Amino acid sequence: xxxxxNAVVLQARLTADPVxxxxxxxxxxxxxxxxxxxxxxxxxxxxxxDFIDVTFWRKNAEFLSGNFSKGSVVIVKGCxxxxxxxxxxxxxxQKLIVTASSVEFPK
Numbered sequence: 001x002x003x004x005x006n007a008v009v010l011q012a013r014l015t016a017d018p019v020x021x022x023x024x025x026x027x028x029x030x031x032x033x034x035x036x037x038x039x040x041x042x043x044x045x046x047x048x049x050d051f052i053d054v055t056f057w058r059k060n061a062e063f064l065s066g067n068f069s070k071g072s073v074v075i076v077k078g079c080x081x082x083x084x085x086x087x088x089x090x091x092x093x094q095k096l097i098v099t100a101s102s103v104e105f106p107k
Contacts, residue, residue: 006079008098010052011106012036014072018056020065030061031097034076054078054098064103077102 012034020030031053038048054076056064068074078100087093 008076008078008080010034010036010054010076010098011073012052012076014068014070014074015051017070018061018065018068020061028058028061030056030065032056032064034074052098053095054100055081056100056103060100060103067105068103073106075104075106076100 013036015033015035018030018032020028022028034052034054036050036052038050041047064074076098078098080096081099082094082096084092084094
């Protein structure tokens with residue numbers, strides 16, 4: 001049997017200050033967007049940037065919101081999660097986000 005792996009590691013900058021929220025059950029949650037440089041350069045020698053949405057839960061959400069701000073570099077470990085929904089016009093939508101399992105300062 002093959003072990004399948006869903007693992008993501010990012011070192012990127014926060015695009016905005018993290019805002020700590022709570023679910024109806026009082027579980028801390030924080031969703032942010034990270035800006036991560038692309039590895040390749042375009043024809044002019046410039047690197048692009050990817051914007052990646054990341055959701056942090058519980059202690060990770062509290063740690064992120066209490067220790068980081070816009071522009072901070074973070075190292076995030078987690079997994080890809082697919083969100084699916086139907087919008088108000090009845091169109092099926094989907095989006096990949098990273099669900100963080102840890103966040104830390106770069107060394």
